[in-house]
Amino acid sequence: MSDISLIGMMSIFTAGLSIGLGAIGPAIGEGLALANAMRALAQQPDKANTITRTLFVGMALIESTAIYCFVVSMILIFANPFWNYVLDRSGG
Amino acid sequence: MSDISLIGMMSIFTAGLSIGLGAIGPAIGEGLALANAMRALAQQPDKANTITRTLFVGMALIESTAIYCFVVSMILIFANPFWNYVLDRSGG
Amino acid sequence: MSDISLIGMMSIFTAGLSIGLGAIGPAIGEGLALANAMRALAQQPDKANTITRTLFVGMALIESTAIYCFVVSMILIFANPFWNYVLDRSGG
Amino acid sequence: MSDISLIGMMSIFTAGLSIGLGAIGPAIGEGLALANAMRALAQQPDKANTITRTLFVGMALIESTAIYCFVVSMILIFANPFWNYVLDRSGG
Amino acid sequence: MSDISLIGMMSIFTAGLSIGLGAIGPAIGEGLALANAMRALAQQPDKANTITRTLFVGMALIESTAIYCFVVSMILIFANPFWNYVLDRSGG
Amino acid sequence: MSDISLIGMMSIFTAGLSIGLGAIGPAIGEGLALANAMRALAQQPDKANTITRTLFVGMALIESTAIYCFVVSMILIFANPFWNYVLDRSGG
């Protein structure tokens, strides 16, 4: 097990784990919010504008936590400083 | 256990784990939203248009977290930089 | 433990795990949606058309997350690039 | 531990795990839907036709996720490409 | 640990695990459905026929997921292709 | 660790695990159904016959999943083909 394969394996595994775990919370949170927005629309169809606007701004805020995970995942795959270092060292 | 088999095994396992875990949250979240949309339709059938439009835009947003996972999964299988490196190195 | 058996074992295990995990979320999510559609039909039997159409479009969207898992599972069994590489290398 | 026994063991284990896990979600989802169909029938016995038809179409859709798992399980037992390869190689 | 005992042990364990796991979901799903059928009967005793028929058809559909598990379990005990192969090979 | 003790140990463990796990679901499912039957009886005592009959037919269906587990457990203890094979082979 060379350094390269160890760093590589761990980067691959962490990239998948981080987005895999990180998709659970936001999806359930957004589902909860959307579900109640449906009820709100049924109760006050005249205020669809206000409700929809607040809903999408809020969902964007929740989505941001999923995006943090995606960003970490992409950094680990395409811009990983640890990987770059071991490649440099091995004269890659 | 050569480097190639280690990187390969980890890529395979992570690809499956990431989409496997990542399908749980969005599916439950979308189910929750759709369930309440059903109730809203039953309460305000005249506003079916507004309700359905908001529903599908919201579900697309939730679906996006599942798609992040699918993207990571596909990258790991078909465009994996770690795999490409070890192939290059072994003169593949 | 040759490379071939390691890559093979991991592909088999991941194919099963990914569809096994990935069937839990969509099935529960669709069950939730269908359950509320039943209630909506009982409340507004005259709007069965609108309700049923929205239901099946939504369930198709939820089903898509199960299909992502199935696709990954099939790729790993029948079109696995890692397996193909190790077969090629071993002169298969 | 020869390659044959490793690939064989993993195929057996995964076949059972995949259908074992994959039966939990659909069964609970269908139970939920059926439970609410019972309530809907009690509320609107005159619309039994519409309710029952939507119910069984929906349950078939949920059942499909269990069937994906069953298919993977059967492929692993009776049409496993990895097993076939190692048999061929060992001149079986 | 010969190949025979490894394949044998794994088949035994998987047979039990698959039916053990696979009995949880259907039993709870059917229990849920039956529980609500009780309520429906109490509410609309005159429609006992329609309710009971839909109930038993639905429960049969749920039972099918338990039966998939039982089938896999029986195949692994009595018609296991991996076991048959290793027996043949050892000249059994 | 001879083959005999390995196959024996695994059979013992799986027999217990399979019935141990398999008793959880049916017991809770039947408890749920019985609990609601109690409520139904309190609401419609005049229809005790219809309710009780549907209840016991349904509970028998749920019990069947526990019986699948018990059958697998008994097969593994008293009619285990893997155990019989290793006994035969060792000239038992």
Place this chain on the structure above:
Amino acid sequence: MSDISLIGMMSIFTAGLSIGLGAIGPAIGEGLALANAMRALAQQPDKANTITRTLFVGMALIESTAIYCFVVSMILIFANPFWNYVLDRSGG
């Protein structure tokens, strides 16, 4: 670790695990049923006979799943075919 101690240890452990796990489900299921019987009695004290009879027949059915576990547990301690075989073989 002789065969005798391995088979013995596994039998002891499985006997305890199987009844330990198997007591959880039935006890909770019966508790649920009894709890609702209490409510039913408070609602319809005049029908105590019908309610109590259905309750105890149902609880006996639930208890049966606990008894399956107890039977497996007793077989493993006092009539264990695997243990008897290894005793015979060691000339016990």
Place this chain on the structure above:
Amino acid sequence: MSDISLIGMMSIFTAGLSIGLGAIGPAIGEGLALANAMRALAQQPDKANTITRTLFVGMALIESTAIYCFVVSMILIFANPFWNYVLDRSGG
């Protein structure tokens, strides 16, 4: 690690595990039943006799699952056939 210490250790551990696990279900089940009996008494104080009698008979039935576990636990400590055998064999 002699046979005696292995069989002894496993008996001790299983005795504790079996009663430890087996106390969870019955205690919660009885608590549920008692809790609803309290409500029933508050609703129908005149029928305290009927309610209390059914309650204690039911709780005795639930307690029986805890007693199965206690019996297995006591057998393993004081009348353990496996322990007796290894003692006899070692000429104890």
Place this chain on the structure above:
Amino acid sequence: MSDISLIGMMSIFTAGLSIGLGAIGPAIGEGLALANAMRALAQQPDKANTITRTLFVGMALIESTAIYCFVVSMILIFANPFWNYVLDRSGG
């Protein structure tokens, strides 16, 4: 690792585990019962006698499952037949 330290360690660990696990269920069960007794007292303060008597008899029954665990725990610490045997054998 002599036999004495192995038997000793396992006895200590099991004594703590058994009472630690066994305290969870009864405490929650009794809390549930007491909580509903509070509500019953608030509803029918004139029947405080009947309610309190049934409550404490029931709680004693629940407490008994915790006491089973405590008894096993005390036996393992102060009257452990396995420990006594190994002490005797080592001429203690």
Place this chain on the structure above:
Amino acid sequence: MSDISLIGMMSIFTAGLSIGLGAIGPAIGEGLALANAMRALAQQPDKANTITRTLFVGMALIESTAIYCFVVSMILIFANPFWNYVLDRSGG
């Protein structure tokens, strides 16, 4: 790893685990009871005496399960027969 350090380590670990696990159940159970006592007081402030007396007697009973754990924990730290034996034997 001498006998002394093994027995010592296990006693320390078990002392902490037993009180750590054993504090969860009673605290939640007492919290549940106290929570409902608050509601009862708000509903029947004139009966504060009866309610409070029953509450504290009940909570003492629940507390007793936490005290069992604490007693086992203290015995293991300050009056541990296994530790005393190994000290005596090593001529301490």
Place this chain on the structure above:
Amino acid sequence: MSDISLIGMMSIFTAGLSIGLGAIGPAIGEGLALANAMRALAQQPDKANTITRTLFVGMALIESTAIYCFVVSMILIFANPFWNYVLDRSGG
């Protein structure tokens, strides 16, 4: 790994685990009680005295289970008989 480091490590780990686990239950239990006290105050603001007094006495009782854990934790860090013994023995 000398005896001193083993006993030391285990004491450190157990001290943290015991208070870490032991803080979960009491905090949730007290939160539950406080939450309902809020409601009670809103319902009967004139009885704030009685409610608050009962609340704080009850919360002190719940807090006591957290304090048991803290006491065990402090004994393990500052007055640990096992640690003192190994220090004495090593002539510390």
Place this chain on the structure above:
Amino acid sequence: MSDISLIGMMSIFTAGLSIGLGAIGPAIGEGLALANAMRALAQQPDKANTITRTLFVGMALIESTAIYCFVVSMILIFANPFWNYVLDRSGG
């Protein structure tokens, strides 16, 4: 396994785990808040301003716990003092 690869692997894994775990809580918490804001808007559409302002300030506070995790994650990837030290030491 050189120091560099160990420190590197652990940094990669922790960066992913910390943001992966840390995204679950905030996303669900914000979803809960947003869901109730929807209901509040439907109830008091005239106060949309006050509700929306409080909502977004509160969500920012919740988001801050996700940001702590993201900060730790970024520090571990791009400004890791442990990594810098081992690089310096190896004359990097």
Place this chain on the structure above:
Amino acid sequence: MSDISLIGMMSIFTAGLSIGLGAIGPAIGEGLALANAMRALAQQPDKANTITRTLFVGMALIESTAIYCFVVSMILIFANPFWNYVLDRSGG
């Protein structure tokens, strides 16, 4: 692995685990209490003083369990008697 690194590693890990686990309970407990205080304020805005005072005294009591964990964590990092002993011994 010298004594120093073992004691050091365990202290670091336990410090983080103890505060990490210990923050879950109090935060949820306080959130529950605060959530109900919001409702109480909406119901009885005139008694804001009494409600707020009781709330903050209660929350301080809950916070105390988090502080126990923080104290143990700080002791382990900055005033650790085990660490001090091993430093002294190594002539530090």
Place this chain on the structure above:
Amino acid sequence: MSDISLIGMMSIFTAGLSIGLGAIGPAIGEGLALANAMRALAQQPDKANTITRTLFVGMALIESTAIYCFVVSMILIFANPFWNYVLDRSGG
């Protein structure tokens, strides 16, 4: 594995775990509180001031448990006494 890499790895891992775990509780607790504040605002929009003030003071108190975790995490990364000691000793 030198002392430096062991202490370093454990510090990195604990820093991430402690903030990762510690973000779950506070975020959910604050979400719960904010959710109920939304309802309170919808019920009593005229008291927005009192409600908002109590809300933010309470949320700050909950946030404090997340901050304890963040503080421990930062100490472990930037002011770690164990790391400083091993650096000093290695003449760093």
